[in-house]
Amino acid sequence: MQSPPDLPRPPLDDETINGRTVDLELADLLSHGQDLWNAIGARDELWGGIPSGPFPTQHDFLNWLSDRVGRTDQRAYAIIDKAGGGRVAAGLFFLLQVKPDMGTTEIGLVYGPGLSRTVGGTEAVYRLAQYVLETHGYRRLEWRCGPDNPASMRAAERYGFTYEGTMRQTYWLKGHNWDTRIYSILDSEWPAVSARFAAWLAPENFDEKGRQIRALSDL
Secondary structure, eight states: OOOOOOOSOOOOOOSEEOOSSEEEEEOOHHHHHHHHIIIIITOGGGGTTSSSOOOSSHHHHHHHHHHHHTOSSOEEEEEEEOGGGOOEEEEEEEEEEEETTTTEEEEEEEEOTTTTTSHHHHHHHHHHHIIIIIISOOSEEEEEEOTTOHHHHHHHHHTTOEEEEEEEEEEEETTEEEEEEEEEEETTTHHHHHHHHHHHHSGGGBOTTSOBSSOGGGO
16 A cells, blocks of 8 residues: 655745746746747747647737736746846746646646757756656646647657657647647656756756757767
């Protein structure tokens, strides 16, 4: 018989999650709205594999963001890119279906081009997963995407999520059926996944031009 887990877990409502190249801040329309519109809201190509968007106008995007920020069962975090000494909201993370009573939640994200294939983009995933699974002791972190979104599938596998299966016809959106592939990291798996992230992010894994020496998938 298994020992019962320590439940419930604390709420996921920290205002800031600090990192080396990025910080995560609870999304706020006044602080982050304009940056997020420039980085992701105004870029229709980013929303093809995501149920939300695209957004015809900035007003539509900010209304959508305002609704998401106000929901009690999820958290929205702006990804603050600190490259070059600045602080620009360059992407958006969601913690969806937050269930402290079960210690589970799901990650969702929209990266702007400034975070794609960068150290900051990878560190942002690491910091959020660390916050959920390590700092707050949640038992399960999910990643969901459609089978027609190969970039998201590759990212999930690269970041150490385990593929669990596909649910068929979970949504009807944007004129077609959506299937859902489910990936997860469990609390028991996190120490090994965390060690991979930490080894990849270490300064000695990058040369003098900032190029990686070993890929995350090789570690």
